[in-house]
Amino acid sequence: MxxxxxxxxxxxxxxLDEQRAVAVARALIDGGADPQAVLQRGLADTMxxxxxxxxxxxxxxxxVVAAAEIFRLCNEIVEPALIAAGGRTLGHRVVMxxxxxxxxxxxxxxxxxxxxxxxxxxxxxxxxxxAERIVEAVRELEPSIVGxxxxxxxxxxxxxxxxxxxxxxxxxxxxxxxxxxxxxxxxWARQIGADGFAPNAPEAVRAALALVGxxxxxxx
Amino acid sequence: MGRPEPAAPTEEPLHALLPSDPxxxxxxxxxxxxxxxxxxxxxxxxxEVRSERVLARLGAAGAVSDPGVGRVRFPPALVEAAxxxxxxxxxxxxxxxxxxxxxxxxxxxxxxxxxxxELVDRETGERRPSTAADLARITLVADAxxxxxxxxxxxxARDRPVETQPLHELHAQLxxxxxxxxxxxxVRPEQARSAIEIARIVAGGDRxxxxxxxxxxxxxxxxPLTYDGDALESAAVYASAGVPCGFVAMPIACATAPAxxxxxxxxxxxxxxxxxxxxxxxxPGAPTFYGACGTVMDxxxxxxxxxxxxxxxxxxxxxxxxxxxxxxxSIGTFATGAKGSDWQAGVEGGLSVMSSWLAxxxxxxxxxxxxxxxxxxxVEMLLDxxxxxxxxxxxxxxxxxxxxLATQAILEVGPGGHFLAHPHTRRHMRRRWRSSLFGRExxxxxxxxxxxxxxxxxRERVRQILAEHRPPALPETLDRRIREAIAAHGR
Numbered sequence: 001m002x003x004x005x006x007x008x009x010x011x012x013x014x015x016l017d018e019q020r021a022v023a024v025a026r027a028l029i030d031g032g033a034d035p036q037a038v039l040q041r042g043l044a045d046t047m048x049x050x051x052x053x054x055x056x057x058x059x060x061x062x063x064v065v066a067a068a069e070i071f072r073l074c075n076e077i078v079e080p081a082l083i084a085a086g087g088r089t090l091g092h093r094v095v096m097x098x099x100x101x102x103x104x105x106x107x108x109x110x111x112x113x114x115x116x117x118x119x120x121x122x123x124x125x126x127x128x129x130x131a132e133r134i135v136e137a138v139r140e141l142e143p144s145i146v147g148x149x150x151x152x153x154x155x156x157x158x159x160x161x162x163x164x165x166x167x168x169x170x171x172x173x174x175x176x177x178x179x180x181x182x183x184x185x186x187x188w189a190r191q192i193g194a195d196g197f198a199p200n201a202p203e204a205v206r207a208a209l210a211l212v213g214x215x216x217x218x219x220x
Numbered sequence: 221m222g223r224p225e226p227a228a229p230t231e232e233p234l235h236a237l238l239p240s241d242p243x244x245x246x247x248x249x250x251x252x253x254x255x256x257x258x259x260x261x262x263x264x265x266x267x268e269v270r271s272e273r274v275l276a277r278l279g280a281a282g283a284v285s286d287p288g289v290g291r292v293r294f295p296p297a298l299v300e301a302a303x304x305x306x307x308x309x310x311x312x313x314x315x316x317x318x319x320x321x322x323x324x325x326x327x328x329x330x331x332x333x334x335x336x337x338e339l340v341d342r343e344t345g346e347r348r349p350s351t352a353a354d355l356a357r358i359t360l361v362a363d364a365x366x367x368x369x370x371x372x373x374x375x376x377a378r379d380r381p382v383e384t385q386p387l388h389e390l391h392a393q394l395x396x397x398x399x400x401x402x403x404x405x406x407v408r409p410e411q412a413r414s415a416i417e418i419a420r421i422v423a424g425g426d427r428x429x430x431x432x433x434x435x436x437x438x439x440x441x442x443x444p445l446t447y448d449g450d451a452l453e454s455a456a457v458y459a460s461a462g463v464p465c466g467f468v469a470m471p472i473a474c475a476t477a478p479a480x481x482x483x484x485x486x487x488x489x490x491x492x493x494x495x496x497x498x499x500x501x502x503x504p505g506a507p508t509f510y511g512a513c514g515t516v517m518d519x520x521x522x523x524x525x526x527x528x529x530x531x532x533x534x535x536x537x538x539x540x541x542x543x544x545x546x547x548x549x550s551i552g553t554f555a556t557g558a559k560g561s562d563w564q565a566g567v568e569g570g571l572s573v574m575s576s577w578l579a580x581x582x583x584x585x586x587x588x589x590x591x592x593x594x595x596x597x598x599v600e601m602l603l604d605x606x607x608x609x610x611x612x613x614x615x616x617x618x619x620x621x622x623x624x625l626a627t628q629a630i631l632e633v634g635p636g637g638h639f640l641a642h643p644h645t646r647r648h649m650r651r652r653w654r655s656s657l658f659g660r661e662x663x664x665x666x667x668x669x670x671x672x673x674x675x676x677x678x679r680e681r682v683r684q685i686l687a688e689h690r691p692p693a694l695p696e697t698l699d700r701r702i703r704e705a706i707a708a709h710g711r
Binding site for chain 2: 061063066110
């Protein structure tokens with residue numbers, strides 16, 4: 001019965017049916033289903049399937065982002081139960097932010113969505129995020145990767161400031177930092193001492209998997 | 221109209237939805253004056269017809285025939301009456317019924333262009349005379365391109381005897397694709413008869429070919445104001461078998477037509493109208509179409525310029541004249557003087573396809589020619605098909621209804637949000653144009669794949685199609701009967 005409902009949740013997520021997915025997730029958790037099973041088999045595995053379909057050219061970016069948004073809504077329902085049950089996290093954790101002074105978060109949202117299709121646990125801090133908040137999140141969440149985005153040439157230097165703040169807080173060695181955004185180049189990433197760079201969302205996933213030593217897509 | 225239509229196709233070939241309100245480049249008064257001048261030319265000068273037999277038949281049917289000077293003149297009333305005869309819409313049937321074409325003023329289709337005498341070798345870039353095997357190969361590639369609706373033979377089978385060359389061309393086309401074939405080189409009545417016989421073999425008989433003409437043809441005027449008698453007779457032969465036969469003028473302003481656009485249009489229009497009227501006198505009600513591929517002479521070399529600003533203007537004006545007469549149109553498109561698939565070819569092709577589409581052309585011929593329509597390039601054929609694809613993308617019209625205005629979605633997303641994942645975006649995003657040859661990759665992807673351009677991608681795609689695409693072959697018995705028909709030709 002629970003298995004059927006989890007399959008139903010997976011199907012709703014794959015069909016991008018937000019209402020149904022949220023309703024099924026709610027019913028599962030309220031009915032006392034194992035939150036780890038709901039998260040893994042109902043949601044996370046389905047996001048991997050979304051990623052597979054993206055790689056096969058069957059899905060487009062708006063669909064991946066929509067799936068990630070439904071995933072987020074369902075996860076909000078599952079997470080409290082998971083924490084209460086002392087559950088574990090999904091996989092590698094990523095903290096993402098559009099840096100201070102920049103309100104352009106569409107690119108970062110795309111990267112976040114694609115990351116979820118590769119099994120990453122994504123914590124999105126939003127846009128116009130000051131360096132201190134990013135440092136705080138790294139201390140609290142202990143992510144494997146921090147992703148920094150900026151679209152404007154005027155906010156790109158803020159990426160360097162975040163790296164410096166991490167360094168100052170003694171956290172730089174504990175986390176890999178990836179940078180991206182239209183004006184960002186591989187050269188800039190090297191110059192400021194970032195660990196990774198990607199020109200678009202699918203490439204960001206590859207770079208992230210390579211950084212955490214996952215061979216699934218790296219070099220594919 | 222007048223002819224039975226086949227059942228609705230299950231899967232239409234790719235077409236551009238034509239504008240519901242096509243561009244009229246000629247003001248109403250200008251069009252009237254061109255029509256009036258055309259009537260004057262046809263009544264007072266007439267056209268030369270190089271056949272006493274055809275002149276006699278036209279005379280018997282009501283035209284003013286002057287066999288002594290080899291001319292026929294058409295009184296205005298006769299012209300007006302004859303122009304009202306042919307059907308207003310045409311179905312060009314295909315061996316695969318799913319690939320039938322509807323020339324009804326709403327669908328614009330891409331045709332190959334021919335009939336080049338040379339082609340550019342895909343790998344070496346050198347040009348050489350074309351062969352029947354080349355035509356078969358090119359047709360196979362065209363079969364794989366959803367954008368191409370009509371196969372006007374792309375190159376001439378120059379390795380075959382002149383007398384049977386068009387029949388070998390027809391054989392190569394029917395054997396390499398299931399799309400509609402348009403034949404231009406069968407210009408003598410005996411050749412037309414043999415071509416019809418071959419088409420009947422494939423269609424299944426005389427009645428089947430009438431019901432579903434998998435073959436059409438056209439005859440070219442010799443500008444200014446001349447028709448080969450054989451060409452008109454061939455047109456009548458096609459018509460009597462139910463095969464649509466159009467007339468195409470290819471005037472060159474400053475040389476075979478006057479220098480001014482208005483006068484060049486009068487000469488061009490008079491030639492096409494004379495062909496249509498003559499055919500209606502010989503075979504009342506015969507299906508036909510209005511064709512024009514006008515250009516200007518290059519003032520230094522004396523060659524047809526093909527491209528520049530004149531061609532698009534002639535395209536717009538000619539398609540407008542065809543619409544005025546209520547005839548389906550076949551408008552020369554993609555003409556370029558470029559020798560390779562370069563900036564010039566892209567610019568001229570882009571302007572040209574826009575003009576034909578805006579003008580509401582039923583057939584946009586044609587893809588794949590360089591160097592003033594003298595040299596075929598299969599790579600260019602793919603690039604032209606992609607430009608036509610752009611026109612198909614353009615034809616996703618503005619619809620100002622509730623769903624397309626999406627005020628609800630705009631309200632829901634609000635300032636600072638995004639439409640990326642909104643259900644409205646997902647409902648409609650597949651209407652947006654997606655390119656197969658234009659480069660939209662990242663700089664890094666572009667570099668790591670060797671900095672390819674559209675031309676490189678097109679060349680790669682040609683290689684892939686040739687290696688992989690295998691259209692349904694003609695049944696062996698039909699193939700043998702076609703070979704026998706060609707062997708029997710002229711005996």
